[in-house]
Amino acid sequence: MDRSTIARGLLAAVLLTGLAHAQKKPPPLDRTLVKGVTALAEDWWKARPANRFLEWDASARAKLEERARALGMLPEGAREQMVELLWAAAKKHSPKPALAKGKLTFETPYGEAWCTVASGPKNAPLLVGLHGGGEGQGSADEARSNWERKSCIGLYPQGIRLVHDTWNTVHGERFVLSLIETAKLHLEVDPERVVVAGFSMGGSGSWFFAGRHADLFAGAAPFSGVLMAAPKSQVADKAAVRAIQHGLLPNVRNLAMAYAIGLVDENCMPGTYLYVADRLAELARGDPGGYARIRFQSYPGLAHAFPPGEPKAALDYLLAETRDTFPETVVWEYVSAPAPEREPSDLVTRLGKPCFYWLGCKDPLDNQTIRATRRGNEIALETRGTARGASGITLFLHAGMIDPTQDVVVRSGEQELYRAKPQPDVWTVLETLDARVDRAMVFDRRIEL
Structure with missing residues (x-):
């Protein structure tokens, strides 16, 4: 048996383990957590701007983020239950069209x-x-x-x-x-x-x-x-x-x-x-x-x-x-101010785009490129034109993308940037659901480089 066959077998085993873990029905969420998330979600969607022409009140958003972070970690397998809670609150408390x-x-x-x-x-x-x-x-x-x-x-x-x-x-x-x-x-x-x-x-x-x-x-x-x-x-x-x-x-x-x-x-x-x-x-x-x-x-x-x-x-x-x-490979070339340029008479500015598929970038530079590839629990990064290499990049994940029982390893070239088990948390679920108002593209853990 050659090395490539062994490698493919190991990769398949890792993916199947992660899939089995993701498909295992989790226990119901703790009632105290449900109460806290429900209250947070209600306040979040009431405060959220009604459309993309409006901007968040920065202070209000910061306080809500602080509350979400304080709710802490989630049990493994709770992502779907969290999405149901947050989505129900969004439909109930966001402005009706x-x-x-x-x-x-x-x-x-x-x-x-x-x-x-x-x-x-x-x-x-x-x-x-x-x-x-x-x-x-x-x-x-x-x-x-x-x-x-x-x-x-x-x-x-x-x-x-x-x-x-x-x-x-x-x-x-x-x-x-x-x-x-x-x-x-x-x-x-x-x-x-x-x-x-x-x-x-x-x-x-x-x-x-x-x-x-x-x-x-x-x-x-x-x-x-x-x-x-x-x-x-x-x-x-x-x-x-x-x-x-x-x-x-x-x-x-x-x-x-x-x-x-x-x-x-x-x-x-x-x-x-x-x-x-x-x-x-x-x-x-x-x-x-x-x-x-x-x-x-x-x-x-x-x-x-x-x-x-x-x-x-x-x-x-x-x-x-x-x-x-959730593609295995993502290529993200960033543009800060795509043509046509903003007119002097325009009443809004150009939107930023802080995330793309399972990638995030805190302060993206115009014309920078990030390429990320997942193979089981290993993630390879390539960057061009970023301010500090891979620093400032966020990788958003969930249990269906990895084997959560094993370390995730992130490398850029020969350099190892991260080796640990990222843990699911309330804030990641809320932030990523909100980013696109999308109940399908939601993550529950992150790696911040």
């Missing part, structure tokens, strides 16, 4: 924002359709006509400001993230089957969300758009592209994508999409198993239109996929 006659509205610093909602069955996939347009143009009705599916709950937002690339702006990003959180909490969607899609400007926007927020989605269908690029985004030939917006491409490693563009499209010229296709192919060649679910086609003679059979074929593919919620 203003939804009437298929229209969802909420107040923003820019005035009332609204979104058309197509109803679907309970626990249905969520399909977020972004309209096209540009300066002074764009309608949610166009997006609904392209992207409605009876089997899905659909969100079709109307751009707050009809400007070029409205979905990539500071207000466009906050708007779409607010809608997704509302849908997960109040519309009974399946958080493991969220798809973002669009055509033209909506294609540009859905590529932006796919890259910056890949951890939220099962798939993306960014048809006939452009990516922000230098010297400009509207180019017919990929050779004219010198650089593409960082903080997007490497991040779609674990995402399903299906999209296309016409080679004679003059509204959204194909140069950036063709350039990106080459870069993604390069990434896939250097990373076996990564970027494997991306389907892109270019069509000679096609102008600014869907190819025959689309977008039906793309949606058929994407809606059969589920999110890779």
Whole structure:
């Protein structure tokens, strides 16, 4: 028996041990703990900002975090019970959406924002359709006509400001993230089957969300758009592209994508999409198993239109996929201020993104990259452009990802950074559930480097 066979056997044994441990039904939570968590959760969701346009009161959040930390450790296997407690409190005590006659509205610093909602069955996939347009143009009705599916709950937002690339702006990003959180909490969607899609400007926007927020989605269908690029985004030939917006491409490693563009499209010229296709192919060649679910086609003679059979074929593919919620390998390239830049008239700033899948970073730097790979209880880190190597990185875990009875070992190159058994705690469950308002992507322990 060769060494590779032995290694694979040992890895399988570790994973099976962790899985068996995770599946063992835990005893009910201590009543005192339940009481404390329930009271904390009620206060948390009452204090939490109603949407992504609003900011936390820093003092109030700090006090709530202190209470969560004081509740201390959790018994092994309590994560699911904790999620049930916190999620019930969130549904009860967070602001209810203003939804009437298929229209969802909420107040923003820019005035009332609204979104058309197509109803679907309970626990249905969520399909977020972004309209096209540009300066002074764009309608949610166009997006609904392209992207409605009876089997899905659909969100079709109307751009707050009809400007070029409205979905990539500071207000466009906050708007779409607010809608997704509302849908997960109040519309009974399946958080493991969220798809973002669009055509033209909506294609540009859905590529932006796919890259910056890949951890939220099962798939993306960014048809006939452009990516922000230098010297400009509207180019017919990929050779004219010198650089593409960082903080997007490497991040779609674990995402399903299906999209296309016409080679004679003059509204959204194909140069950036063709350039990106080459870069993604390069990434896939250097990373076996990564970027494997991306389907892109270019069509000679096609102008600014869907190819025959689309977008039906793309949606058929994407809606059969589920999110890779806890991937073994994560690649996270960070962007602090993606294009377009904030306008002087904008009333909000660009959101930060402190976590991505099971990675967190306290003070991320623009254009830094973190690559993390789990093999059983061993985690290998690679960093580029961070302030202090692996220092400041957080690894979020749960018992289904590791064998909790054994040490977790973290290495960067030949250097061992950590060797211990991370313990489950209340604050990690609350913080990670809150980060995305997502009952599926929740962790109960962390390693802070």
